[in-house]
Amino acid sequence: MKNKKRLLYLICLIFFISFEKTLGDQFNFEAKEIQTQNNGNLINAKNGIKITTDNGIKILADNFIYNKDNETLFIKGNVEINDYKNDLKIFGQQFTYNRNEKEIFTDQDVKFIYKNRYNLDAKELNYSIDDKKITSDKNILLVDDLNNSIKSDNLYFLISDDIIKLKNLIYTDAIGNKHTINQAIINTYNNELIGKDLEINFDKKTFGNNKNDPRLKGNAIFSTKNKTKITKGVFTTCKKNDTCPPWAISAKEIVHDKTKKTINYKNAVLKLYDKPVFYFPKFFHPDPTVKRQSGFLIPSFADNSNTGLHLSIPYFKVISGSKDFTFKPRFYSDETMLINTEFRSVSKNSKKIADVSFKNNKSGTKNGNSEKHIFYNFKTVNLNNSLFEDSEVEFNLQKVSNDRYLKIYDIDSPLITSTSTMHSYVDFNGMNEDSNFKVSAEIFEDTTKDYSDRYEYILPSVEIDKIINLKKELNGVLSLNTTGLIKQYQTNITEKSVINNLNYESYSIFANNGVVSDYSLILKNVNRDSKNSNTYKNRKELEFLSAGMFTLSYPLKKIEENFKKFFTPKMSFRYSPNNTNNMSLDDNRIDVNNVFSLGRLSSNDNVESGASITIGSDYLIKDSADSDILKLGLATVFRDKENKDLPIKSTLDQKSSNIFGNIEFKPSKFFNIEYDFSLDNDFERSTYDHIKTELYINNFVNSFEFLEETGPLGNQGYWNNKSTFNFSSQNSISFNKRRNTKTNLTEFYNLIYQYENDCLTAAIEYNKNFYNDQELKPAEELFFSLTIVPFTKVNSTNMNK
Numbered sequence: 001m002k003n004k005k006r007l008l009y010l011i012c013l014i015f016f017i018s019f020e021k022t023l024g025d026q027f028n029f030e031a032k033e034i035q036t037q038n039n040g041n042l043i044n045a046k047n048g049i050k051i052t053t054d055n056g057i058k059i060l061a062d063n064f065i066y067n068k069d070n071e072t073l074f075i076k077g078n079v080e081i082n083d084y085k086n087d088l089k090i091f092g093q094q095f096t097y098n099r100n101e102k103e104i105f106t107d108q109d110v111k112f113i114y115k116n117r118y119n120l121d122a123k124e125l126n127y128s129i130d131d132k133k134i135t136s137d138k139n140i141l142l143v144d145d146l147n148n149s150i151k152s153d154n155l156y157f158l159i160s161d162d163i164i165k166l167k168n169l170i171y172t173d174a175i176g177n178k179h180t181i182n183q184a185i186i187n188t189y190n191n192e193l194i195g196k197d198l199e200i201n202f203d204k205k206t207f208g209n210n211k212n213d214p215r216l217k218g219n220a221i222f223s224t225k226n227k228t229k230i231t232k233g234v235f236t237t238c239k240k241n242d243t244c245p246p247w248a249i250s251a252k253e254i255v256h257d258k259t260k261k262t263i264n265y266k267n268a269v270l271k272l273y274d275k276p277v278f279y280f281p282k283f284f285h286p287d288p289t290v291k292r293q294s295g296f297l298i299p300s301f302a303d304n305s306n307t308g309l310h311l312s313i314p315y316f317k318v319i320s321g322s323k324d325f326t327f328k329p330r331f332y333s334d335e336t337m338l339i340n341t342e343f344r345s346v347s348k349n350s351k352k353i354a355d356v357s358f359k360n361n362k363s364g365t366k367n368g369n370s371e372k373h374i375f376y377n378f379k380t381v382n383l384n385n386s387l388f389e390d391s392e393v394e395f396n397l398q399k400v401s402n403d404r405y406l407k408i409y410d411i412d413s414p415l416i417t418s419t420s421t422m423h424s425y426v427d428f429n430g431m432n433e434d435s436n437f438k439v440s441a442e443i444f445e446d447t448t449k450d451y452s453d454r455y456e457y458i459l460p461s462v463e464i465d466k467i468i469n470l471k472k473e474l475n476g477v478l479s480l481n482t483t484g485l486i487k488q489y490q491t492n493i494t495e496k497s498v499i500n501n502l503n504y505e506s507y508s509i510f511a512n513n514g515v516v517s518d519y520s521l522i523l524k525n526v527n528r529d530s531k532n533s534n535t536y537k538n539r540k541e542l543e544f545l546s547a548g549m550f551t552l553s554y555p556l557k558k559i560e561e562n563f564k565k566f567f568t569p570k571m572s573f574r575y576s577p578n579n580t581n582n583m584s585l586d587d588n589r590i591d592v593n594n595v596f597s598l599g600r601l602s603s604n605d606n607v608e609s610g611a612s613i614t615i616g617s618d619y620l621i622k623d624s625a626d627s628d629i630l631k632l633g634l635a636t637v638f639r640d641k642e643n644k645d646l647p648i649k650s651t652l653d654q655k656s657s658n659i660f661g662n663i664e665f666k667p668s669k670f671f672n673i674e675y676d677f678s679l680d681n682d683f684e685r686s687t688y689d690h691i692k693t694e695l696y697i698n699n700f701v702n703s704f705e706f707l708e709e710t711g712p713l714g715n716q717g718y719w720n721n722k723s724t725f726n727f728s729s730q731n732s733i734s735f736n737k738r739r740n741t742k743t744n745l746t747e748f749y750n751l752i753y754q755y756e757n758d759c760l761t762a763a764i765e766y767n768k769n770f771y772n773d774q775e776l777k778p779a780e781e782l783f784f785s786l787t788i789v790p791f792t793k794v795n796s797t798n799m800n801k
Contacts, residue, residue: 027051027052027053027066027073027099028051028052028053029043029045029049029050029051029064029066030049030050030051031045031046031047031048031049031050032046032047032048033045033046033047034046040068041067041068041069042065042066042067042068043065043066043068044063044064044065045063045064045065045066046062046063047062047063048062049061049062049063049064051064051073051075055085055129056083056084056085057081057082057083057084057129058081058082058084059075059079059080059081059082059097060078060079060080060082061075061076061077061078061079061080062076062077062078063075063076063077064076070098070100071098071099071100072096072097072098072099073096073097073098073099074094074095074096074097075094075095075096075097076093076094077093077094078093079091079092079093079094079095081095081104083129086114086132086159087114087115087116088112088113088114088115088159089112089113090104090110090111090112090125090127091110091111091112091113092106092108092109092110092111092125093108093109094106094108101128102128102129102130103126103127103128103129104126104127104129105124105125105126105127106124106125107123107124108123108124109121109122109123110122110123110124110125110136112125112134114157114159114188115188116145117144117145117188117191118142118143118144118145118164118188119142119143119144120136120140120141120142120143120155121139121140121141122136122138122139122140122141122155123136123138123139124136124137124138131158132158132159132160133156133157133158133159134155134156134157134159135155135156135157136154136155137153137154137155138153139153140152140153140154140155140166142155142164142166144191146174146191147174148171148172148173148174149171149172150166150169150170150171150172151169151170151172152166152167152168152169152170153167153168154166154167154168162187162188162189163185163186163187163188164185164186164188165183165184165185166181166183166184166185166186167182167183167184168182169181169184169195171184171193175203176203177200177201177202177203178200178201179195179198179199179200179201179221180198180199180200180201181195181196181197181198181221182195182196182197182198183195183196183197184196184221190224190225191224191225192222192223192224192225193221193222193223194220194221194222194223195220195221196219196220196221197219197220198217198218198220198221198230199215199216199217199218200215200216200217200218201213201214201215202214202215202216209237209758209759211239211758212237212238212239212758212759213237213238213239213240214235214236214237215235215236215237215240216230216233216234216235216254217233217234218230218231218232218233218234218254219231219232219233220232225258226257226258226259227255227256227257227258227259228255228256228258229253229254229255229256230253230254230255230256231252231253232250232251232252233250233251233253233254234248234249234250234251235248235249235250235251235254236248236249236759237759238757238758238759238760239757239758239759244273244274245759246272246273246757246759246760247270247271247272247273247759247760247788248270248271248274249265249268249269249270249271250268250269250271251265251266251267251268251269252266252267252268253265253266253267254266256287258287261287262284262287262295263284263287264282264283264284265280265282265283265284266281266282267280267281267282268280268282268283270788272760294316294317294318295315295316296313296314296315296316306408307332307408307409308332308333308334309332309333310330310331310332310333310338311330311331312328312329312330312331313329313331314326314327314328314329315327315328322345322346322347323343323344323345323346324343324344325341325342325343325344326341326342327339327340327341328340328341328342336359336360336361337359337360338357338358338359338360338409339357339358339359340355340356340357340411341354341355341356341357342354342355342413343355343356349380349381349382349383350378350379350380350381351377351378351379351380352376352377352378352379353376353377353414353415354374354375354376354377355373355374355375355376355411355413355414355415355416356372356373356374356375357372357373357409357411358370358371358372359371359372359405359409370401371401371402371405372400372401372405373399373400373401373405373406373411374397374398374399375397375398375399375413375415375416376395376396376397376415377394377395377396377397377415378394378395378396379392379393379394379395380392380393380394385430387430388430388431388432388437389431389432389433390430390431390432391428391429391430391431392428392429393426393427393428393429394425394426394427394429395425395426396423396424396425396426397424398415398422398423398424398445399422399424400422400447403420403447403448404447406419407419407420420446420447420448421444421445421446421447422443422444422445422447423442423443423444423445424442424443424445425440425441425442425443426440426441427439427440427441427442428440434466434467434469435464435465435466435467436463436464436465436466437463437464437465438461438462438463438464439460439461439462439463440458440460440461441458441459441460441461442457442458442459442461443455443456443457443458444456444457444458452490452491453489453490453491455489455491456487456488456489457487457488457489458485458486458487459486459488460485460486461483461484461485462482462483462484462485463481463482463483463484464480464481464482464483465479465480465481466479466480466481467479468480475506475507475509476504476505476506476507477504477505477507478502478503478504479502479503479504480500480501480502480503481500481501481503482498482499482500482501483497483498483499483501483604484497484498484499485497492531492532493530493531493532493533493534494530494531494532494533495528495529495530495531495533495535495536496528496529496530497526497527497528497529497605498527499524499525499526499527499604499605500524500525501522501523501524501604502522502523502524503520503521503522504520504521504522505518505520506518506519506520514554514555514556515552515553515554516552516553516554516555517550517551517552517553518550518551519548519549519550519551520548520549520598521546521547521548521549522546522547522548522598522599522607523544523545523546524543524544524545524546524547524605524607525543525544525545526541526542526543526544526545526605527540527541527542527543528540528541528543528605529541535581535582535583536581543578544578545576545578545606545607546576546577546578546607547574547575547576547578547598547607547608548574548575548576549572549573549574549598550572550573550574551570551571551572551573551596552570552571552572553568553569553570553571554568554569554570555567555568556568562623562624563621563622563623563624563629564621564622564623564626565619565620565621565622566618566619566620566621566622567617567618567619567620568617568618568619569615569616569617570596570615570616570617570618571613571614571615571616572596572613572614573611573612573613574598574608574611574612574613574614575610575611575612576607576608576609576610577609578607578609579609579645580606580607580608580609580643580645580646581605581606581645582645583601583603583606583645583646583647584644584645584646584647584648584653585647585648586601586603586647586649587647587649588601588602588603588647588649588650589649589650589678589688589713590637590650590651590652590657590658590660590678591660591662591676591678592616592633592634592635592660592661592662593662595614595616595635595637595660596614596616596635600650601646601647601650601652608643608646608652609643609645610639610640610641610643611639611640612637612638612639612640612652613637613638614635614636614637614638615635615636615638616633616634616635616636616660617633617634617635618631618632618633619631619632619633620632627666628664628666629665629666629667630663630664630665630666631662631663631664631665632661632662632663632664633660633661633662633663634659634660634661635659635660635661636656636657636658636659636660636681637652637656637657638655638656638657639652639654639655639656639657640655641655642654642655648712649712649713649714651678651681651687651712651713654681656681657681658678658679658680658681658687658688659678659679659680659681659683660677660678661675661676661677661678661679662674662675662676662677663675663677669696670695670696670697671693671694671695671696672693672694673691673692673693673694674691674692674693675689675690675691675692676688676689676690676691677689677690678713680711685710685711686710687709687710687711687712687713688708688709688710688713688714689706689707689708690705690706690707691704691705691706691707692704692705692706693705699725699726699727700723700724700725700726701723701724701725701726702721702722702723702724703721703722704719704720704721704722705719705720705721706718706719706720707719708741715742716742717740717741717742718738718739718740718741718742718747719738719739719741720736720737720738720739721736721737722734722735722736722737723735723736730755730756730757731753731754731755732753732754732756733751733752733753733754734750734751734752734754735749735750735751735752736748736749736750736751737749737750745770746770747769747770748767748768748769748770749767749768750765750766750767750768751765751766752764752765752766759788760786760787760788761785761786761787762784762785762786762787763784763785763786763787764782764784764785765781765782765784765785766781766782767781767782768781
């Protein structure tokens with residue numbers, strides 16, 4: 001008996017110092033501590049164990065219990081199961097290994113990693129070793145190495161066939177699009193997915209409108225690494241509701257080419273409110289991840305009284321990551337053609353854009369055989385220049401072959417800012433912390449003038465700015481500005497000038513009694529040489545000019561229960577001992593925004609001579625939310641004597657100028673009005689009135705603008721009114737009209753009935769434009785337009801014929 005006890009003690013001691021024992025031909029155990037019970041039929045190992053099997057499985061854990069009677073192994077604590085033959089790792093806190101059934105299972109949280117490509121988390125798992133089968137029926141999350149994830153209630157993984165079967169799954173791809181699929185099979189060898197009864201809910205931001213619900217439904221899906229094919233698919237971006245979507249595209253087959261990043265449709269039908277309206281045998285568009293993709297853009301139709309009906313079929317071409325162009329041919333009903341091309345190139349330090357068009361005309365037409373335009377802009381920054389911290393060069397070219405070409409054919413380009421004035425130039429700008437240097441050459445062409453007088457050349461123009469640091473005691477900023485140019489216009493007029501400006505502006509000075517003051521000074525050296533000029537003397541001139549201004553203001557503030565009120569009377573005194581060169585015909589209008597500025601004449605080679613006093617005030621009311629309720633500004637100028645050399649339009653040439661004012665009143669979010677005016681100093685008439693209002697009353701919205709200039713301020717006037725009535729959140733009608741009050745003629749009117757929701761806009765429009773140009777007939781159009789968000793807008797032909 002003693003010998004038996006000694007033998008058992010020796011066995012336990014050997015296990016404690018890491019003893020290896022073989023049970024049958026299945027398990028190999030290693031442990032630091034072991035206990036046996038029930039006559040050796042129950043073995044309990046602790047403090048770190050290692051189990052290996054003859055079929056290539058290695059198990060690490062904190063402890064285990066092995067029951068010889070039913071040959072079941074209970075494993076607990078930081079369990080890691082490695083199946084080396086199948087490249088599978090399983091992790092959890094508790095597992096049961098049934099030797100007879102050759103199964104490993106758990107009903108607790110578990111994770112497995114397969115071939116370092118698939119990670120699974122679940123609430124339970126069953127691994128059949130001989131069948132090489134893994135199943136789970138609870139809270140499954142499967143993530144692949146491309147960051148695509150699948151949530152499912154059921155998983156069947158047949159390792160030998162590299163097949164995972166899933167039911168009722170939600171598949172979320174790496175960019176956030178969710179696929180709801182009834183049943184699916186994943187081939188883990190090539191990452192292919194086959195499924196049926198699916199719905200893809202794209203990320204709301206995919207098509208640039210967070211109000212939409214872009215989605216795609218289909219009968220079946222087949223997805224590989226490079227392509228995804230959906231059969232009998234229906235796509236829309238419209239918000240989800242209980243009825244059919246406003247628009248949808250159904251197709252026999254939809255293929256997403258992930259390499260080319262295109263979505264291809266086969267036998268597609270566009271439906272509006274479930275009614276088929278257009279059939280596409282085949283077409284494609286870039287997928288939502290693509291910002292730049294070569295291919296044809298949506299074609300468009302247009303009809304105009306001056307040019308007739310035309311079809312445009314644009315094509316976009318990506319040349320490289322930084323270069324592309326758009327080819328936009330137009331095919332007209334009279335068998336002529338207009339070709340328009342935009343080329344773009346962007347790099348780290350430069351940007352180029354070119355816009356060129358060519359229009360062939362029938363022989364014998366008034367405009368000859370062809371018309372064309374070329375616009376080009378090039379800009380480069382951060383040049384390697386030791387003289388400047390930052391520098392840039394810009395070149396701009398604008399040229400048309402026909403004066404009315406851009407207006408007649410409505411050429412659209414980011415480079416076109418005017419259809420009548422062409423501006424070509426090249427300039428260099430160098431900048432340092434306290435200085436700036438700019439040199440340029442410019443050519444202006446006004447196509448509304450006779451050929452002999454339409455050009456103006458500025459060759460060259462130079463400007464230098466320098467900030468001079470002053471001592472703190474001098475309480476201000478000193479700057480030096482030098483400009484020089486040679487200008488030629490109206491064929492034989494030449495003007496040359498070099499102007500030096502020394503400017504001083506003080507900081508604000510706050511007195512104890514609340515008065516705020518500041519002052520500014522300018523010393524100007526003007527050098528001119530003119531020939532045939534109507535503005536300057538036709539000889540060399542040298543002038544030294546000076547001017548100064550002193551400003552006082554007394555800001556007041558009153559706090560009430562619901563309002564804050566501010567009232568600031570102010571006054572400025574200015575004086576120049578020099579004479580003003582004749583600038584009486586300059587187009588210079590004064591208002592409350594510039595009347596207190598020393599440079600209010602906007603003239604670099606002139607000063608406002610004599611003495612004058614400018615008085616005015618600002619009044620402001622804010623509500624408790626700090627929003628402006630009422631703003632009022634008034635100002636006028638008194639001179640010591642008349643100065644007929646000052647601009648007539650400014651009224652500063654008189655001893656008492658006009659009274660300049662501005663009123664902004666916004667009592668609520670439903671109404672606001674802004675009024676700029678200029679009153680005669682005798683209060684008999686207003687010579688400038690500009691009124692803008694907006695009114696919101698329930699479903700009615702109205703905006704109105706009125707302008708009238710009389711007397712010395714000009715001779716133009718118009719009013720423009722746009723009224724919109726919203727029958728509902730989706731239906732509205734609007735009418736817009738502009739009328740010239742001087743000629744008593746209507747310039748244009750526009751009537752639109754519109755139906756609009758989150759993904760579709762349909763409208764009937766009637767437009768009529770009246771031109772002053774004799775070669776352009778009034779353009780009158782009546783057409784139907786349909787906008788499918790976010791893809792395209794389609795117009796019908798002109799129905800007013």
